[in-house]
Amino acid sequence: MYNQTEIIKDTTNLGPEGELIINMGPQHPATHGVLHLVVTLNGETIKKIEPHLGYIHRSIEKMCESLTYRQFIYVTSRMDYLSSHINNLGCALLIEKGMQIEVPERAKYIRVILSELTRIASHELWLGAMAMDLGAFTPFFYTFREREMITEIMEETCGARLTMNYIVPGGLMYDIHPDFQKKVKAFIKQFKEKVTEFEDLVTNNIIFQSRTKGIGILTAEDAISFGCTGPVARASGVSCDIRKLYPYDVYDKVEFDEVIETAGDSFARYIVRVKEMNQSIRIIEQLIDCIPEGDFVGKTKNVLKLPKGEFYTRVETARGELGVFVVSEGGANPYRIKFRSPGFSNLSALNHMAAGSKIGDLMATMGTLDLVIPDIDR
């Protein structure tokens, strides 16, 4: 029993120089998953952040080794579940590259349209969740309204809302739904009308701006040395869009801008993602009317066997560069498989970005990294 009026003078939590160690997570609402940050504080100032991983480790890389090349694609939906379609695409591209499978044009167009829809859905979920982390609850519902239209398109064409598994090596699992083009056009129309709402609610809001501007600055050199990719690196002025640098499928045929900001703070990362949504809309608009007729899947062998050797492909997910590396011994299963996930590298920069700032700014810094924890742990 302890005396309620007595102040507990327990110093076990205090470090050598009066440091306070706080465990943020693994069940913290703002980490959006089971991320455990050990934050060392000096008063209210952050001295060090140590991420502890492994709470949602499912050994996906090892699991893939026991599955065939056709089967292992579905597992990658569970890594970065918000851009599951792009993860599947990365794996399919690797198998097609290794076995020199011809992919029909129709499949390529549909793959790119669905990838961009996935990217918009992911960024919209991030926008709502990010605003919620900073205390604005209403934008969450507004972003989910547009996201719902995308998930409905996915549900109708792919048969699932989140873990689609629509891509098979050589093309697509089945053809698009007859209403697909109509619904995508309706979505583009609504998105263009409603995107101003986000600007009124979040971007131009003075509280949001003063909480994110100048917070969590990452310079271009640091972004490169930490291996950051995607919007996090592009907000620091690093050109790293895989769609531009190493175009896959039909990205070399469409016109779009790589969004680059140079400030490197949280607000720049926010602006990059909002502008990227508009660029994705631009890509979809160019492709949606000219989906060529033809087969949706190319001819493949019944049992896929990659030739002996090492293979690597990369795709641009909503969070950055996803690399898929496979070592094959010529059998029906991969000998070793390794995913280079964007979230892991982006998280490694968090200590550098947040050290020296106040603990209230940690949310604004971490929110703009757009972390998906299953992607970090795999």
Added chain:
Amino acid sequence: MFLKEYISDVYNGVTSLLKGMRKTGYYFLHPKEIITEQYPDNRATLVLAERFKGEVVMPHDANNEHACTGCTACEIACPNGTIKVVTKFDITPEGKKKKAIDALVYHLELCTMCNLCVVACPSDAIKMAPTFEHSVFDRSKLTKILNKPASKIREGIE
């Protein structure tokens, strides 16, 4: 100078907040534009997409016949061991032995709805059904036998 900045900051703050409040106020006064669905109440009218992957089913026709030949293509294609095909040998009227399924055991609790079994099936005997209310009190109830009792293979399917 300081006062001028302070006043402009306050002005900007108030206008940006009012702009946002106008948007939320608009939806408050226009409840018809809200798209939230009241799920358990709208069960009767709820229509899921035709392709929605809810569970694997085996369609039977009016004569209680299905199209499964027991080739185990689905069992091989499944990444999780969700499907087990148990075969038996029927004796045809001519006295020949014919392979047929005894039971197609489907473990819904292991299924990830990846659709690979449906794609692998050469005779389109199984398909995905758009159902989603799968919660039960006992895990063993999720293990299902897809072929109906006393069902036969349809004529002409090899």
